[in-house]
Each structure stands twice: as structure tokens, then as C-alpha cells.
Amino acid sequence: MAVLTNEINGFEIDQxxxxxxxxxxxxxxxxxxxxxxxxxxxxxxCASYDWERGLGTCHHCGEVFQLHTYxxxxxxxxxxxxxxxxxxxxxxxxxxxxxxxxEKRGISYETLKSMRVTEGKEFMPxxxxxxxxxxxxxxxxxQLVNIxxxxxxxxFKLYKGAEKVLYNIDNTxxxxxxxxxxxxxxxxxxxxxxxKNAVSVPxxxxxxxxxxxxxxxxIDYFSDKEKVILALxxxxxxxxxxxxxxxxxxxxxxxxxDLEDCKDANEYLIKYGKQRLGQCIAKAKPVPLENVVTFRxxxxxxxDFVRNGFKPGFQVGLENFDSIFSTYTGQFITVxxxxxxxxxxxxxxxxxxxxxxxxxxxxxxxxxNAPTYLHAHKLMRKVWNDMPQESDLGTERWRQIADHVxxxxxxxxxxxxxxxxxxxxxxxxxxxxGIKCLVIDPFNKVRDENAKxxxxxxxxxxxxxxxxxxxxxxxxxxxxxxxxxxMYKDKDGKIEEPTMYNIKGGGEWxxxxxxxxxxxxxxxxxxxxxxxxKVKFQNLGENGAxxxxxWEPRSxxxxxxxxxxxxxxSALPWE
Numbered sequence: 001m002a003v004l005t006n007e008i009n010g011f012e013i014d015q016x017x018x019x020x021x022x023x024x025x026x027x028x029x030x031x032x033x034x035x036x037x038x039x040x041x042x043x044x045x046c047a048s049y050d051w052e053r054g055l056g057t058c059h060h061c062g063e064v065f066q067l068h069t070y071x072x073x074x075x076x077x078x079x080x081x082x083x084x085x086x087x088x089x090x091x092x093x094x095x096x097x098x099x100x101x102x103e104k105r106g107i108s109y110e111t112l113k114s115m116r117v118t119e120g121k122e123f124m125p126x127x128x129x130x131x132x133x134x135x136x137x138x139x140x141x142x143q144l145v146n147i148x149x150x151x152x153x154x155x156f157k158l159y160k161g162a163e164k165v166l167y168n169i170d171n172t173x174x175x176x177x178x179x180x181x182x183x184x185x186x187x188x189x190x191x192x193x194x195x196k197n198a199v200s201v202p203x204x205x206x207x208x209x210x211x212x213x214x215x216x217x218x219i220d221y222f223s224d225k226e227k228v229i230l231a232l233x234x235x236x237x238x239x240x241x242x243x244x245x246x247x248x249x250x251x252x253x254x255x256x257x258d259l260e261d262c263k264d265a266n267e268y269l270i271k272y273g274k275q276r277l278g279q280c281i282a283k284a285k286p287v288p289l290e291n292v293v294t295f296r297x298x299x300x301x302x303x304d305f306v307r308n309g310f311k312p313g314f315q316v317g318l319e320n321f322d323s324i325f326s327t328y329t330g331q332f333i334t335v336x337x338x339x340x341x342x343x344x345x346x347x348x349x350x351x352x353x354x355x356x357x358x359x360x361x362x363x364x365x366x367x368x369n370a371p372t373y374l375h376a377h378k379l380m381r382k383v384w385n386d387m388p389q390e391s392d393l394g395t396e397r398w399r400q401i402a403d404h405v406x407x408x409x410x411x412x413x414x415x416x417x418x419x420x421x422x423x424x425x426x427x428x429x430x431x432x433x434g435i436k437c438l439v440i441d442p443f444n445k446v447r448d449e450n451a452k453x454x455x456x457x458x459x460x461x462x463x464x465x466x467x468x469x470x471x472x473x474x475x476x477x478x479x480x481x482x483x484x485x486x487m488y489k490d491k492d493g494k495i496e497e498p499t500m501y502n503i504k505g506g507g508e509w510x511x512x513x514x515x516x517x518x519x520x521x522x523x524x525x526x527x528x529x530x531x532x533x534k535v536k537f538q539n540l541g542e543n544g545a546x547x548x549x550x551w552e553p554r555s556x557x558x559x560x561x562x563x564x565x566x567x568x569x570s571a572l573p574w575e
Contacts (some may be wrong), residue, residue, distance in 0.1 A: 013054075014141060015069040025049060030058035032065055048338075055174040064196050069142040070173055081161030083147050086137070091116045098134065106269040107188045115168065115188055117437045121143040126155040136184040140165045140218070148184060148202060158202060164214040166199040169221055177227040179281060182238055186265035186363065193274035195281060198231075203262065205233065205241035211359050212434050213407070215248060217434050222249060229284045233259035233264045247286055247475050248431055250414040255284035259301070297437060314477075316353030320560040321514055323530050324545035327434060330468050331514035332478035336503055338495055339519045340553065342528050343481050344369060344441055345378070349558050350479065351437050352382045355408050360436035360477075363429045364420040365412040380405050387554040410435065419448040419463065424468045429475045438470075441481035444480040444504070460505030482509065500533055510534060517543070526550070528558065 020030035030047040032292035044061040131151035139148035146162040190198035313326025364391035369375040484502035535541035
């Protein structure tokens with residue numbers, strides 16, 4: 001047997017051999033059932049031990065058990081509220097009514113005990129009173145960290161202030177795969193079918209935004225997994241969640257379950273039984289091959305297009321700008337403008353808007369926005385919609401905004417910025433934090449040090465090709481700030497507005513970019529305008545169209561106004 005270490009599968013061992021079994025033996029008693037057997041069988045070697053994987057299997061009761069307990073490497077920075085630990089005997093005290101309710105759904109009392117489901121009174125805000133509720137207990141590292149409550153009217157709530165994690169995540173340690181379902185009852189259904197390494201999301205799926213903070217808190221559990229099987233609900237929200245898991249965890253390890261004519265795993269269990277449910281999970285198919293597409297792979301998208309036409313693009317929440325420009329993910333935007341025109345500030349406004357409208361998280365590789373604390377302060381002002389004062393420090397409002405900025409905006413901080421390193425870190429942030437947007441500001445300070453050519457045009461094309469591949473692979477919107485290298489003055493001595501052709505390697509920028517924007521400050525009228533230089537798809541914007549703004553100094557926000565010459569009668573919020 002190999003030498004045992006203090007770490008297994010990327011997890012520190014918190015307690016080695018928690019049942020005090022004979023170390024080194026590959027078979028022996030079962031710590032879960034042997035003590036309940038008749039005296040002549042209590043010492044029977046009914047279990048197999050795999051000390052290196054940290055798992056044991058009983059051939060009598062059929063249970064899989066952890067030989068060790070584990071803790072995550074590095075404690076989370078956040079401080080969460082922890083529920084009070086319940087007494088072990090509470091798992092045996094389920095009422096007959098509750099047992100009968102689960103029995104109708106194909107779930108046995110033995111499964112409820114094994115998964116440590118409990119029952120009790122709990123105040124439910126939906127009804128305004130104490131209700132008898134099912135307690136789905138969430139553990140991580142062997143500790144109770146959250147509870148999901150469900151009453152008889154299908155009202156739900158999580159323990160206030162507790163850490164969000166995946167239900168049953170501890171039981172996946174030692175397995176080379178994880179099955180993800182959408183509800184605790186679905187996880188219980190798979191357990192009933194003999195599948196112990198199934199987890200459930202804590203708060204279901206929603207259409208439009210799926211902020212997988214629970215995945216962030218459990219991401220280390222996926223580091224050694226060869227396969228992630230997605231058995232999510234077959235409705236629109238469930239399929240959107242499926243897509244996000246594939247994006248975060250990687251198509252190369254994800255497999256999709258076809259639940260046939262059933263909405264979820266529990267419905268499948270009730271209709272077809274546990275044997276067939278197990279077979280259904282085993283038949284999960286890999287996500288379609290990258291770079292190979294058949295009609296059947298995209299038939300749903302084609303059907304949707306025939307019915308509804310182009311999908312609307314994503315917008316930043318500035319009415320006048322939204323009317324002329326929107327975008328999809330999997331693309332990149334080039335933003336240009338003369339120095340001190342407000343390019344970086346407008347990009348910040350865009351990503352704050354995407355965050356507000358869609359819950360998108362953003363990562364910045366912004367060498368020119370140093371020091372980082374000033375950039376974070378700028379974002380805080382935009383989220384706050386005001387300039388925080390010393391008197392705000394330590395207040396509830398300060399804490400809420402600080403938490404929000406910390407959870408949604410990430411700053412890539414490098415001594416020497418390199419494009420490949422930035423994109424690698426971006427990929428990591430997709431997986432660990434779920435970013436949906438990456439900002440490179442400016443491109444000339446994030447060099448491609450692995451470029452194979454010194455030719456400006458070829459270098460630019462290689463650079464932008466890497467950006468495009470990253471954007472498509474991870475379904476991320478990339479925003480690149482690019483300074484013009486050539487600036488000319490008109491006959492009146494004013495600097496002319498640059499175009500994308502004024503950027504070094506300009507022709508390649510225009511050809512390769514999905515979209516191009518100009519941010520230009522009018523010092524005479526004290527306004528800023530955003531001009532659409534290019535949109536690849538005409539349903540997303542209007543080439544040459546402009547949106548005009550006043551810049552609000554306290555929040556750093558952009559206030560939509562009429563174009564110059566029409567602003568005299570436009571009252572601004574601070575005027």
C-alpha cells in the first residue's frame with residue numbers, strides 16, 4: 001500500500017480513520033451496520049477499505065462510507081452564520097406523515113436517515129407563522145453549514161446568513177465523478193437508486209441569471225473529477241443552468257442526462273423505478289464535440305430563431321446608449337478614444353450596468369487603472385451611486401456595497417502583464433467565480449509575449465484571434481481598450497475624433513472586432529459621447545449613431561442628455 005499523506009484528492013484530512021478501524025487492512029467490519037448485526041456476525045469482514053481514496057464499501061448493507069473527514073484548503077474570507085448542530089438521534093425522529101409523504105415519492109426511510117434529513121417547526125416568511133417543515137441539512141467538511149426548509153405548501157427558505165454550498169457535497173470525496181441535480185429530493189432519488197455522489201443546487205434555477213455562488217464555495221471538490229453529469233430539470237430555467245455549469249466546469253468533462261418524458265429525477269424515479277433511473281444516469285452523453293456541429297445539435301436554436309427571430313442583445317442600462325448599441329457574449333468590443341476622454345470610466349459604467357441588469361461578474365486586467373484600490377473605489381461609487389464619506393465607514397450600507405463589489409469585480413494584478421497569462425487567469429476566474437466579462441485596458445500594456453511575428457498587422461491579428469477564441473470558448477464578453485497612435489487636428493486646431501483605423505494595426509482591428517466604440521469628451525460643452533464605430537450584426541446597433549452624457553463627479557456616473565445644441569433646455573439632476 002502506498003504511503004498515506006495528510007491530503008487526499010486536494011483536501012486536507014481533518015480526522016484520519018474516523019471510525020478507528022484497523023489501518024492497513026483492506027477488509028473488515030462495517031462501522032455503519034456491524035454493531036447492529038447478530039453477535040455471531042458482528043465481527044464478520046463485510047466491508048472493503050480503500051485507504052488511498054478514503055472510502056469504504058459494505059457488502060452487507062450496501063453503504064459507501066468515508067474513512068476520513070476532510071476540510072477545504074484555506075478558509076473562506078467571509079464569515080457566515082452557522083446553524084445549530086442537531087442531535088444525531090433527530091434523524092430517527094421523522095413523523096409517520098413525513099415518512100409516508102416521502103414514500104409516495106419513492107424515497108425510503110433508510111435514505112432519509114442516511115442523508116440526515118430532519119423535521120421540525122420553522123418560521124416561514126411566506127405564511128408569517130411557524131410551520132412544520134422538512135430540514136434538508138447541508139454539510140461541508142463534516143460540519144453543518146446551512147439548512148434548507150420546506151413546508152407543506154412548497155414554501156422554501158435557507159438559513160439566514162449561512163454559507164451556500166451544494167447539498168451532499170461531502171459524499172463526493174473519493175469519487176471520480178459528480179452528478180448535479182436541481183433539488184434536494186432529486187439528490188435523494190439518486191441516493192435511493194444507489195448513486196451516492198449526487199449533489200443538488202441550493203436555490204434552483206432561474207431564467208436570465210444563475211449566480212453560482214455555491215459552486216464558488218465548493219469548487220475544490222471538482223478538482224479531481226473526471227466527469228460531471230448534469231441531470232437538471234428539463235424546463236427552460238433548468239437548461240439555462242445546465243449551460244452555465246458547462247461553461248464554468250468545461251465541456252470536456254460534462255455529460256448530459258436525457259430524462260426522457262420526465263421533468264426531473266424524482267419524477268423519473270416514481271414513473272420508472274430506481275433501477276431504470278440508475279441506467280438513465282449511466283447513459284449520460286458527453287457534451288457535443290467542440291468544433292463539430294450537426295443540425296440536431298443546433299435544432300433548438302434554429303427552431304427558436306424561426307419562431308422569434310434574433311435574440312435581443314445585452315444592454316448596459318443607459319437608455320440613449322441602449323437604443324443604439326447592444327451585444328452578445330462570446331464576442332469582443334474594441335473601445336477607443338484620445339487620452340483623457342473617459343474610455344476606462346465608460347467601460348466601468350458598462351460592466352456595472354451588465355452586473356445590475358444580468359448579474360454578470362467582471363475581471364479587469366487594467367495596468368493603467370493602478371493603484372487597484374482607486375479603481376475599486378471608482379466601481380464602488382458607481383454601484384453606490386454616490387461618493388462614500390468617512391461617516392459611511394463601517395455602516396450597513398458600506399458593508400453591503402463592499403461585499404457586492406468584492407463578490408462581482410475581480411482585479412488581475414501582475415508585475416508584468418502578458419496576454420496568455422491574463423487569459424489563463426480569466427479562464428480560472430470563469431471556473432471559480434463565474435465571470436461573464438473580461439476587460440483588457442489598454443491592450444498595448446497587456447502584451448502577447450508569445451507572439452510569433454514582429455509584423456504589426458500579423459501581431460494584431462494573432463492577438464485578437466486569441467481574444468476571440470477565449471470569448472467563444474467561455475461565452476464571455478471581452479472589452480478591449482485601445483489607444484489611437486495617430487491623432488490629427490482639424491483646421492480649428494481641435495483634435496479630430498479617432499476611428500478604429502487610428503489604432504496601431506488599425507485595419508485588423510476593424511476587421512476582427514465584433515463591435516467598435518468611440519468615447520470622446522467635448523470639453524467645450526462639458527459632455528461625453530459614445531459613438532458606434534462598428535456593429536457586426538445590425539440587429540445589435542446602428543453604425544455611426546451617438547449617445548451623449550454629462551459626467552456626474554460624485555458617483556462617476558454617466559447621465560444621458562440630448563446631443564450638443566439641444567441641451568440648453570435639458571435640466572440635469574444636480575442643476
